[in-house]
Amino acid sequence: xxxxxxxxxxxxxxxxxxxxxxxxxxxxxxDLLVRMKTGLSDPALVVDIKRIPEMSEIKTTANGFRIGAAxxxxxxxxxKALCKAxxxxxxxxxxxxxxxxxxxxxxxxNLCNASPAADSVPAMIAAGAKAVxxxxxxxxxxxxxKIVTGPGTTSLKKGEVxxxxxxxxxxxxxxxAYLRFTPRTEMDIAVVGVGISMTIQRGVVKKARVCLGAxxxxxxxxxxxxxxxVGSKLDDxxxxxxAAACSKACKPIDDKRGTADYRIRVAGVLARRAAKxxxxxxxxxx
Amino acid sequence: MSEAVMVSTKVNGDxxxxxxxTDEVLLDSLRDRVGVTGVKEGCGTGDCGAxxxxxxxxxxxxxxxxxxxxGGREIGTVEGLxxxxxxxxxxxxxxxxxxxQCGICTPGFLVAAKALLDNNPKPSETExxxxxxxNLCRCTGYxxxxxxxxxxxxxxxxxSSRSKKR
Numbered sequence: 326x327x328x329x330x331x332x333x334x335x336x337x338x339x340x341x342x343x344x345x346x347x348x349x350x351x352x353x354x355x356d357l358l359v360r361m362k363t364g365l366s367d368p369a370l371v372v373d374i375k376r377i378p379e380m381s382e383i384k385t386t387a388n389g390f391r392i393g394a395a396x397x398x399x400x401x402x403x404x405k406a407l408c409k410a411x412x413x414x415x416x417x418x419x420x421x422x423x424x425x426x427x428x429x430x431x432x433x434x435n436l437c438n439a440s441p442a443a444d445s446v447p448a449m450i451a452a453g454a455k456a457v458x459x460x461x462x463x464x465x466x467x468x469x470x471k472i473v474t475g476p477g478t479t480s481l482k483k484g485e486v487x488x489x490x491x492x493x494x495x496x497x498x499x500x501x502a503y504l505r506f507t508p509r510t511e512m513d514i515a516v517v518g519v520g521i522s523m524t525i526q527r528g529v530v531k532k533a534r535v536c537l538g539a540x541x542x543x544x545x546x547x548x549x550x551x552x553x554x555v556g557s558k559l560d561d562x563x564x565x566x567x568a569a570a571c572s573k574a575c576k577p578i579d580d581k582r583g584t585a586d587y588r589i590r591v592a593g594v595l596a597r598r599a600a601k602x603x604x605x606x607x608x609x610x611x
Numbered sequence: 612m613s614e615a616v617m618v619s620t621k622v623n624g625d626x627x628x629x630x631x632x633t634d635e636v637l638l639d640s641l642r643d644r645v646g647v648t649g650v651k652e653g654c655g656t657g658d659c660g661a662x663x664x665x666x667x668x669x670x671x672x673x674x675x676x677x678x679x680x681x682g683g684r685e686i687g688t689v690e691g692l693x694x695x696x697x698x699x700x701x702x703x704x705x706x707x708x709x710x711x712q713c714g715i716c717t718p719g720f721l722v723a724a725k726a727l728l729d730n731n732p733k734p735s736e737t738e739x740x741x742x743x744x745x746n747l748c749r750c751t752g753y754x755x756x757x758x759x760x761x762x763x764x765x766x767x768x769x770x771s772s773r774s775k776k777r
Contacts, residue, residue, distance in 0.1 A: 326613045328633040328679050351677070358636065358675045359656045371633070373680060399669060423745020424723065425660055428669040429676070511744040512658070 330373040334380065334459050334488050337372050342461045342484030344370045350486055351375075352395045353429035355422065356438045380488055383407060389494040391457075394433035394487050402427070411492055412606060413501030413520060413599075417448030420505060423512060433487045439473045442515040442539040446473070448503035450536040450546055451520035454492050460485040470536070473543045496532075499524040500606025502599045505538070506591050508582070515539040516583040519571070519595040523554060525607045530554045535567070535596065540575035540588050547574040550596065559604045567600055568593030620681040622647055623691030631678035638662045640678030641688065649689035649718040653747065660746035663719035663726075664688050670726040672745075689718035692725065700770075701725055701763040710759035712750035720746045724760045732768055736761065 331337045341348050346369035349357055360366035374380045380393040383404050390407055398418045401407060408415050414432075421430045421444050435445045436456070446469065454469045461484050469490070472479050481487070495501075501522035507513035518538030524531050535550040550570035557563030577588035613632040620627060622645055629644040638655070641647045641664070653661035655674045662673040665687035692699040701721050704710070711717045720743065727734060727742040734742065739760050740753070748756060 326634045328616065328677065330680075351680075354675050354677065354680075355657055358677070361634065362636075362655055362674075371677075373677075375680070397669070422657065423660065424726070424742055425663055425670050425672045425745040426657055426675075428666070428671040511741060 326368060327370045328373065329370065330376045332376055332378075334374075334377055334486065337374055337377060337486055338459055338461055338484055340370065340372050341486065346370070348372065350394075350437075352380075352431045352434045353397060353426075355426050355430045356434060374486070386491075387494075388491070390492045392432065392490045392492070394489055395431060398427040398430050398432075399424075401432075407492075410495050411448075411452050411501055413503040413522065413603065414445070414448045414452050414454070414492065417503035417505075417518070417520060418445040420444040420503075420515075432490055436469065436472055436490075437479055437481070437487065439475070439477050439479050439543075440514075441476055441542055441544070442518065443544070444503070444505055444515055444518055444538070446544040447518045447520035447536040447538040448501065449490065449492075449520070450544055451503070451522045451534045452492055452501050453522070453534060454490050456487045457489045457491060458485050459488045464488075466491070470544070470546050475542045495522075496524045498526065498608045500603040500608070502602035502606065504595050504599045504602070506595055514582065517588050517591045517595055518544075519592065519599045521596065521599045521603045523600070523603050523607055525604065525609050528558045528609055530557055530559060530563075530604070535571065535600075537571060537574060537592055537596075540577040540592050542576075545574060547571060550574065554600065559600060559609060564597045564600060568597050571596040616679050616682075618679055618682045620683065621685045623686070623688060629678075633677070633679050635678045636674050637664075637676040637678045637681055637686075638673035640681070641673060641686070644678075647688050647690055651715050651718055653715065653719075658745075658747070659716070660719040660723060660743075661716050663722040663746065665722065665726060670723055687722070689721050692721060699725065699763075700766045701728070701760065704759040704763040704766070705756070708755050708759040708762060710751060710755040716746060716748040716750075720748065720756055724756075724763070727760070728764055728767060732764060732771070734760075734764065 348370040349368040351373040380395040384391040503520045505515040505518040523533040533551040533554040553566035572593040577585040651661040653659035657675045
């Protein structure tokens with residue numbers, strides 16, 4: 326196995342593009358090293374991106390935030406402005422594993438690992454996050470919901486890497502939240518995850534985005550669930566409609582963590598709770 | 612056979628150099644090449660925390676870091692807790708409270724607990740339990756570990772306020 330730790334994204338892309346055999350990007354390594362240990366992955370080339378400056382920092386820009394692909398969960402929770410602007414995104418990321426894992430794990434790694442139950446992904450999608458995808462000679466900005474195509478698969482082409490995630494500057498009176506359900510309080514994988522962001526005006530929801538995790542092959546944006554919130558003051562009728570729309574959007578599987586029926590029901594319950602938190606954070610009266 | 616790379620790094624303040632196969636995890640490099648055996652292997656997949664170390668001050672599992680990644684970084688292990696032959700207050704309290712039985716998880720718990728107390732000198736019981744959720748112990752049932760960390764935190768707060776008065 327060849328190990329490279331380039332100093333620029335360009336070099337990383339060049340290495341990956343001309344690699345023969347399995348080539349993997351190493352960010353936090355909390356998925357890749359486990360895959361290597363268990364024999365699921367045997368890369369000929371590993372490209373460590375942690376020595377690339379623009380991938381290792383959180384930048385506050387005029388348009389919002391730019392979070393490098395190698396930025397750890399611990400770095401995100403230590404960034405006060407980010408925590409204030411997008412608490413749901415930070416909380417979703419912070420739910421990945423223990424403090425030890427937080428020291429290494431990244432949002433982009435969580436995204437590209439492409440697990441349907443990835444905790445940071447519904448929160449990113451609800452917040453309108455975009456991925457900066459860099460390939461040989463070109464770069465494109467893609468909504469996060471377009472990256473994962475199924476369990477373990479992404480729309481990234483050979484030689485393409487995600488350099489960063491961008492989050493918009495939240496509009497005034499915007500709040501977001503991510504909740505997941507797990508049988509344990511820590512160190513577990515989501516049975517259902519719900520990310521919601523909304524912008525309100527005089528207590529009325531003006532804009533909303535609702536995204537569900539762990540209830541379909543990928544995280545799913547549910548425009549129908551967002552629509553029932555818009556124009557409401559998040560009263561019980563709106564919350565009932567939200568729960569119904571979320572449950573209806575689920576296409577879950579049965580597994581050891583929960584049955585499909587159970588996931589469908591819990592999606593509605595969690596959506597109500599997440600919506601209330603997002604609404605409060607947007608400045609709405611609870 | 613994987614190719615090997617020379618790695619120069621700092622372990623508990625000392626500069627060390629070793630030839631490291633590119634696919635070797637830092638846990639193995641520390642134990643087998645540097646001789647720092649306080650770092651234990653439990654699961655090898657980041658679930659148990661027995662190999663907890665600090666990498667540039669950040670708590671991580673050494674089983675989820677490649678040895679070659681450590682070049683130019685600073686590593687802290689349980690061996691670095693002792694200062695001038697004096698056990699760290701956490702170590703004293705773990706002994707006092709019998710917060711260990713077989714001992715395999717203990718170095719990881721100590722390193723993780725120190726990382727917690729460095730950032731939060733007065734954690735609540737809930738904060739301690741969350742901070743140590745990445746460390747598994749199959750002997751004690753955790754309660755004695757939590758008590759030991761609380762006692763050490765209390766002692767450390769006392770001695771830091773004493774040194775401030777001085």
